[in-house]
Amino acid sequence: MNRMPWMPRHRRIAHAAGLVCAGLLWTAAPVQAQNDWRRTPVPVYTPGQLVAGLQGDGLAAAGRFARDSQALAEALRQRCSAVQSTSARPSSAPASALAAPRAAWLQATRSWERQSAVALGPLIEQQSLRQLDFQPTRPALIDKAVAARPRDGAALERIGTPAKGLPALEHLLWTRPVAAGTPECDYAVAIADELARAADGLRTAQATLAAPDVAARELDEAAQAQTLAAYAEWVNQWVGGLERLRWAQIGKPAASGRPTDFPRAASASTVASWAAHWATLRHMSVHDADGAPADGALVPFETQLRSKGLNPLADRLLQAVRAVDASLPAARPGAAARSAAAVRALGTLKHLAENEVATALNVTIGFSDADGD
Structure with missing residues (x-):
């Protein structure tokens, strides 16, 4: 062929x-x-009817991912602002404390996978598969980024894509579980917020593709x-x-x-x-x-x-x-x-x-x- x-x-x-x-x-x-x-x-x-149906489907998927990524950022923020007991070491993270952010990560990731399985439009233009879901996970780069302790958006921008996104959050929730009061927690919140902003940007970009008047187009x-x-x-x-x-x-x-x-x-x-x-x-x-x-x-x-x-x-x-x-x-x-x-x-x-x-x-x-x- x-x-x-x-x-x-x-x-x-x-x-x-x-x-x-x-x-x-x-x-x-x-x-x-x-x-x-x-x-x-x-x-x-x-073709107009077919593409309009596709774009409407894409907008719904983008909306779900934006909603779930925002919920993930909020779950991590709550986890990382929790008061540690006086007997707990800052580096410890009991499974019960991680239940909510882990569940939120799983939900956001499933929504992302449903949206990105067929990468179209804004996902291609914004290189979202690489930016939000760089694979395979690079633990050494994530640990280096945590140690850098980025304090603002400009510092976060200087950190490479392999150390951010959904795989980095998976690493920080399961392999190196975050605990309140640690650099890992601060970094997890920062990249979760960045993920939520990117997801909202994808939703906005997808919304611009809507074509209500198919016949006119x-x-x-x-x-x-x-x-x-x-x-x-x-x-x-x-x-x-x-x-x-x-x-x-x-x-x-x-x-x-x-x-x-x-x-x-x-x-x-x-x-x-x-x-x-x-x-x-x-x-x-x-x-x-x-x-x-x-x-x-x-x-x-x-x-x-x-x-x-x-x-x-x-x-x-x-x-x-x-x-x-x-x-x-x-x-x-x-x-x-x-x-x-x-x-x-x-x-x-x-x-x-x-x-x-x-x-x-x-x-x-x-x-x-x-x-x-």
């Missing part, structure tokens, strides 16, 4: 206009529920080009998200044989992390309800294929997704055979997505940051 080099989003707008063809600029039609949409023709969607030539670019980016990043889950998060750490290479190893939430990523990838892949998606909702690729009359391919996509459904829940760090089964199922889905589904949707798959060894 021919693959074109991956281009930044702002450079793809003009290129995406060249992807316009009879199969992509579909005729608009009212979106109404179908009683048996796998046998009855489904609504036909315009589809009559504007420049807006059409932007819509097609956003659609092509969606398909590409969905395929890239499948590969990131398949290899970077499951296959590669399993091959290394080092338990700490798995994502979220310190918090023992690796399996939950995989599930959160898969939930978003699956949500964009297939539609479980009998009726078509509601007007304005995200339209998954299975439904898009059916709207073009490509039911056999849609059935194969559904079958490949269900194979991942069957294998992924059994995958575990240290369970090589079960993890290998999930890797194979994700590989089959990715191959179908990039070689047949993307082609059917008139999108060329390019290289992304998910590609690699």
